[in-house]
Amino acid sequence: MLLACPPVKPAPFEYHAPERLDEAAQLLAEHADEAKILAGGQSLIPMLALRLTSFPHLVDLGRVADLRGVEQANGSVRIKAMTTQAAIEKDASVGAAVPLLAKAIPLIGHFQIRNRGTVGGSIAHADPASELPAVALALDASIEVTGKGGTRTVAAADFFEGTWTTAMAEDEILSAVSFPTWSGTTGFGVEELARRHGDFAIAGVVAGVELDGSSVKRAAIALFGMDSTPVRASSAEAAVTGTSGAAADLEAAGQAAVAELDPPTDIHGSSAYRKKVGAVLVARALTQALEEARRG
């Protein structure tokens, strides 16, 4: 039964539903800072409903057919922005090519949220405590952004600038993300501590390793929930590379990962707690990754 009195919560806005990416870019250019892109709506709609933010124009990408789908070529998986998290979660070939996506996506909200939430939307929203930006950062993903002048590619390392802030201009749309596929003897791990299943992480870590025999040839580690952006733990990667990945090596990597960090304090966790847990989770994510790599 329909509600007799629909609870209208957001401030008024004009709704646009273009069917082509260039139309969407044109609309954004027209309305400048008065417009916001609506992707899966899993972050934006609650913020609008709570009136934490408001925009006179919403540009819904839901009908842009060209923004959905996955392509695998040239050693990477290119996911178009409006592909839902659930679609990736269920796509075994993506899971095989980029295992970190398969491991991280189930930690995003609940399945109802992943059915609506999109890969591009999550990365463009750039919440520092969410999983996909960290995966993009750890894997050196390439992020395609489209404006009315065309499309450019931004490296994940240059993309995240602050809480909900990215290198995209106001009139640009995140159109696709390419995740490199790792070859060789590799393994991946994701560890997260949250109050409840599906909550934003108090602290989280994604990690990948490639082995050369018994020693670590390459490591990629990113933390989330620990700063105003996801953080690449280069010093931890360096600390563990070349080692056998013994417990002491991993603990050292954990310490190195958080040494320079000053995580935020909020109602879900203090800075000191995040830092301590972050170090523990780095070691555990690496353990997971190493075990997977050693299993072959």
Added chain:
Amino acid sequence: MPLLLGTAVPRVEDERFLTGQGTYIANLDLPGVLTVTYVTSSVAHGLITGIDVEEARQAPGVVDVVTAADLDIGPIPPMNPNYPASMARPILAADRVRFVGEAIVAIVSETAAAGADAAELVVIDYEPLPAVVTIEAAETDDVVMFPEAGTNLVLRTEGGDADPESCEVSVSSVIINQRLAPCPLEGRAGASVWGDDGRLTHWSSCQGAHPVRAVFAQTYGMPVDQIRLIAPDVGGSFGSKARPTAEELLLPFLARRAGRPVRWVPSRSTDMTGLGHSRGQRQRFTIGGDRDGTMRAMRVHVDGDAGAYPALGPMLAANAATMSAGPYRFESMAWSTAAFITNSTPTVAYRGAGRPEAAALVERAVDLFAAAVGLDPAEVRRRNLVRPDQFPWTTATGVVYDSGRYEEALQRALDEVDYEGVRKEQARRRDNGNGDDGGRALGIGVTTFIDRTAGVPGSEYGAVELRADGSVLVRTGSSPYGQGHHTAWKMLVADRTGLPLDRIEVIHGDTDQVPRGGITGGSRSAQKAGSAVAEATDLLVVEAKRQAANLLEASPDDIVLDMAEGRFHVAGSPGAGAPQVTWSDLGERTVTADGPGLKCETDFDGLGPTVPFGAYVAVVEVDTETGAVEITRMVTVDDAGTILNPLLAMGQVHGGLAQGIGQGLFEEWRFDDDGNPLTANFSDYAFISAADLPSFESYLVETPSPNNPLGFKGIAESGTIGGPPVLQSAVLDALAPLGVRHIDFPLTPERVWEAIQEARRS
């Protein structure tokens, strides 16, 4: 038809609810209805120096804007005559605000959107005053929220006499029972419309139409029969909607001014800050006993956080204290309580209403005592439980317990969990590890507890009438909000009439259809309203047999009701060809234009409150590096007297456990130092969901109560009573080797981690 009592009859309500056929306030069809939106205080304590509503009044779609200056009603009638009169809550704040979320301005608009937009145009000026957010700050009276009262103290109680320090062993502690938000799926909501005859119809999402009607009648100075109060389907309450809130009480006033129906359905965040909170106690105790584990004496002092205006909260501190004897044979107890005003959401009832707080207190005390005498906590409980031959038992606080086999429940729980086996596993891990089981510390918690149900005084109404088609209509005074009254009452009627469930209809929650009724709360419904329905049905059957006797030309004493067929015949002649009278025959013959021919009604009270009990054992693993707690086993044994329907009973156990685990590990309402809520949404308030719950291993035992003919006790609150202490007990058991002595609720990962760090430092 076999007896339905005690069988798992599926809920008859659910198809309607699950297919969207329920009627809640938000989907009531009210032609021409206007929306009410409140502008509430954004400061916790302050003087209102200006309210500018002019721009809002001019906004599109706005019909009316009302402030305290417009009102000729209020304040809200006090719940307890012992509360200081000056602390009564005005319906809209006039000069002073006392908590964030207190209603100041009402906007009546054509649409919800217009109301939300207009609310942003209201300008309220405040002169902020220091906010008093904690009991510690309130009890000093340095800042007084009601200058006329001259104090923040609302209520003080005391009684008993005990000297636990003179025992061989005594232990003291101070513990916190944190503030919680009740969070029913449907929040507060109401709608009002005035008839041309001057009669008010008000729909309320509440726990009972009649008690809510009484508050409206008192507020508006109207006779109760001039108000039709309807409680339609209600999406939960957990005690929080026992009485109408200020915002709801104003709706008839707004409807009268507008000359149109009005409806108010607040958002989740608004509801969470305004609905009423619960718990919020600081508890001190000293327990004393012998070295052999015999507990003898306890002294308790409970301070309660009343919130900004005294509602039920102050009485819950008193209730917690007098219930804190638990299931144990204390020889002496002394108790005192005090409740204080703070600049926070007023506190009300929440699933258990004093008994969860009592259980948390005494269970912590027993664990500390067990540790002090060096005995297993299960064994100390066993030695001190009231024994089956000691009922009725009167506690040292003067509370009477009706019946119980406490040790049997404890033994069952220990057997089901394999207590010895789990303790051995714990010992094995501790031997292997370095005291913390190698980062995964295993803990076992044991709790034995009692509840006190049907404690809300007063009888309950039940009526049954035979309709012309031979079906039976049940009118019940107790109004459900999720419990399953329809299923339960139909079972009771079917068991007495031989009618199938679908020939029985239950109506509730409408003061024009049910002459009187009480509140659904404190787990009283089966005992009182169920007993009333059963008793009325028994009377109906007697009357039906008399009528059947006339038709069959026999003596009523010789008439037999064939339960399998649901029809009457003369004793000794049940054959197919023998003369019979069906319920339809009786209906046809007795129902006239003037009304039902066969109708029986009764008001059932019973011999007093009943005391259900339970024994829970939880097994947890604590991640000592992060503080995260995983519940690996949750074994529960509950007694609620005769079980009417195990499916409904288990539903109550599971729901209560979810909220009990919520209090134990997840939920806490928090304010900042200025009294701003920090947890007014489900992102920040860690309301539990099924994804965070373990599988429960739940069992029922039955010790019928002597206080009502069917032997019922209530079961709806057991999980919130036994759940929190058993988890606290388990986590502290896990961390005992590390030297952790106490962690207050909720035992969040960070709190657990902090406690471990502190223990390692010292």
